[in-house]
Amino acid sequence: MNALRPSYQKPTVIGFSVAIRVLIFAGCIILGIALGYFIPLIAKWALTLPWVPFEGPLKLITSFSGVWVTVVTSLLGLLAGLWFAEEVIKDTLRVVVSGETIRLEKDGVVQDLSLADISLVFLDGKQLVILGNAGEELARETYEWASERIAGALTEHGYPWSPSGDPYQEQFRRWVLDTPDLPLAVNALLKAREIALQKKEKGEAKELRREVSKLGFVVKDEETRQYWRAQTTGE
Known part of the structure; x- marks a missing residue:
């Protein structure tokens, strides 16, 4: 069956598209800047409550005044937004399925698994599991996307898919x-x-x-x- 698969068939990518990545970064940056901008006001309001944690840092924030305070807190919010967006994208599994390999990308780690070494692929709850020819697990990663997407991509490229889960x-x-x-x-x-x-x-x-x-x-x-x-x- 693999020999009949067109050699020009493009890999299937399951994960955040470029457009979605841009939206995630843009959204997190905007939220970060907005939160940073209002931090002095939030700190001032929080200190009016009967009890609030981190009272010391909040008093320190309200002790400063001037436009530069808002600029600094907004900049810190921007950096926090960038960091959070990067963590969200890095922590979400990206799967690239081609006629020869399955590539898994997560947490900055890339794992390439050859079709010849794979005996079965299935979902175990919210985890994508890839078994080797000796029944060993080659990979087990949290999978956030619709099951139809991975099932369709794998069968299209000739991989053994188990719709009933773990045998x-x-x-x-x-x-x-x-x-x-x-x-x-x-x-x-x-x-x-x-x-x-x-x-x-x-x-x-x-x-x-x-x-x-x-x-x-x-x-x-x-x-x-x-x-x-x-x-x-x-x-």
């Missing part, structure tokens, strides 16, 4: 400390990963998932609860 769903078991069916090394990694999940250290949790995968096991989460299964053997 190994029934094999997952909840992890508890020192699970006897798991090697000591895997239990140790999952214990460390539980701590990372509780501290909301996403990068550390993702890295520990990779380490668990190297030892032949798949792990997924529901909040701070972890569920595991053994990888299958590729045909």
Whole structure:
């Protein structure tokens, strides 16, 4: 089937378009400037309340006067708006599907996965999951877009898509400390990963998932609860 796919077929991009990115930046900048402009007035009003947190910084803001105060706070608001827009875009998954690879872009990290190495792709709730030929998870990322978009893009480019979700769903078991069916090394990694999940250290949790995968096991989460299964053997 892949051989029949036209070589000139353009990649399909799922994510913020250029126009949407411009709107996000423009909106965040405008809101940031507006908030910065009104910060002195907001601080003055807040100090009239019976109790307000950060009273010290608010008094400091109201102690200054002059046009330059508004200019400075507006500039700070602009910078905050730029930072927030960049974080929103960076934290949202962008998927580029071509006839040869699936590219995942998120948090400044780019991952390219070859069609030959992919056995199945599906959505597990709000997560996009890509399985390898041995049943291992090559990728698991939060997916914010409509399911029809990714399903259509993958099938159009010849990727194996599972509309019914994870075929190994029934094999997952909840992890508890020192699970006897798991090697000591895997239990140790999952214990460390539980701590990372509780501290909301996403990068550390993702890295520990990779380490668990190297030892032949798949792990997924529901909040701070972890569920595991053994990888299958590729045909």
